[in-house]
Amino acid sequence: MKTVAFNLMPYKDLPADFEKKYASVWVTIPRTLYDPRKGHEYYHDYLDALETAVDLGYDAVGVNEHHSNGYGLMPSPNLMASILSRKVRHSDTTSLVVLGNSLALYNPPIRVAEEMAMLDVLSGGKFIAGFPVGTSMDTNYVYGINPSEMRERYYEAHDLVMKAWTTEEVFTWNGKYNQLRYVNTWPRTAQRPHPPVWIPGGGSVETYDFSLLNDYSFSYLSFFGHKYAKKVMGPFWDRADALGKDRNPYRAGYAQFICVSETDAQAQIDYEEHVKYFFAKCMHIDPRFFEAPGYRTVASLRAGLRSQLDGTAKVGKAILDEGFGWKELVESGYIIAGSPETVREQIIEAARELHVGNLIWLFHVGSMPQHLTLKNLHLFAEGVLPHIRNLWPQWDATPFWPSGFGDPEPQDARHSAA
């Protein structure tokens, strides 16, 4: 199993009455609540923590993209990744994941091909490219992309980026949304034919198939933990079987809040306040922005509506509104928390249950201060990481992970010149 130390980079000082006084943490969050001095401190703390994760030998450090969002302060994850690439390039073990760039938002999308090629080169071929379709909040409401065009734009942008990465000649692109007379992406990517691609998603059938058929790794990104993730990963593996793909667990990842402390009781003392901050404030999203019309296909809508109307659907904040406390959050798997022993047992159980090879570890939760973030990183590295590394010894992760400077020629040439 491989562990990605992943940071959303939330704003940690939302007012105590935030969720009562304001409509949403996303799209319409008042920008007057943002204090750049605090932001300055957060960014550097978060980068320090991610650099610590490189020192501690995690398999990857990861960042992602959100817009007008109080729990994700990275409108451009590539900026953060470029800083981290300086550290990653010296590491024997740690890769760099941007999980990812929302392709449909970039005009033209070769901007993504260019910047990710830069990151791949900067990191020394240790870069993983994430391509989410993107949430409705980010893509439709904030960036104004017409929901009826979103998937088409996404697929076209994907095809364009891939062609830009893998075609050695200058070519012309005549698409529905992009027309470019000369596509010639400089620099080239360090990895051949291109960096590994991960598809973060919420579990629509289209995304399963897209990931599986392209041999990309699918990452289920939710904040609801391993028990909820079963609903998504079960059908994913069924789909893999149906499409004749092997069950290499590195085809899949999932996101999980994990908080490690000396003991189970201490974990609650350390982390409860910050976990509650996340679920109360960072999940305070105006239902008006959940989903633009056209964001989901009619088939997906139909499936979702049935469970809403017959009462079987119950997710996320709706559960939290019913008075979830620490105990319930842990028991329901929203967070894995406790001593290193407790945590590793639960991770192993969850990973086996979900059959996933990539753990997207949300190591920072809500308002967690820096000393706890570092404590979490250290305790996990010492007491958990060594015990979960060999969970899937029979499977090869390399098709879904970076190769490093796979092409030895430039390095040899550089050394002989020196």
Added chain:
Amino acid sequence: MTEPTTHTYQVNARLAIDTLEAGSGEPLLFLHGAGGLAWDPYLDALAERRRVIAPFLPGTSKSNDISQVRDLWDLVLCYYDLLDALGIASADVIGHSMGGMIACEMAAVDQSRVARLVAIAPAGLFDINDPMPDIFAMLPQELAGRILIDPQSELARMLGALPDDVDEQVDVLIQRLSTLNAAAKFLWPIPDKGLIRRLPRIKAPTLVIWGRQDGLIPVGYGETFRSQIPNARLEVLDQASHLVQLERLPEALKLTLQALQGQAGHAP
């Protein structure tokens, strides 16, 4: 009410358009708004005097797919193709809300195909100083409060009614969502696609009807339509919101029929 008949016209190589039709006589095209097409008392009354043809916006009926229409320009051409399929060279056109926007586009782009125009609270403009609210970020009950002056009225209950059976509920809700999905294609993120530049091209005599208390598109927009369309008249009805033709049915009907009896516009 008369039971309308349904028809499907293959309008071009890619697209079929479904219609509801009733009545006889001179053809009258009705283009529905983002709430979708329902055979209502306004259409029923019009069908007593005219042959009313009410197409479903592509993507809102069972036989077609919104992805077959690329953009607003493509949609306007599809409606000309529909007129061709119907064998109609020039028709009177009524459009409500989004349908009013499309009707204006049809009249502006090819002046020969729209004889008389009735635009009921048309979309298509956006005044940054008097913005219309975002219909795509609204809870259902909020929308009801904005399109009707009295969300407790019998009309409101009729429009919001859901069947008891879960399967039928799913069908109704899917129909509403699909309609909104299709509408979003032409109205996202704000419904200004440059119509104001084309309004002066409209040759057809035009009646603009607005509800004074329109909670969705402010009544002030009506004056802009009137002033930009060369041969236009604006009628503002009091005690009415966005569904003005249903909320003030007798008055809206009377105004519509008067406008349809006037001299038609001529092709240049």
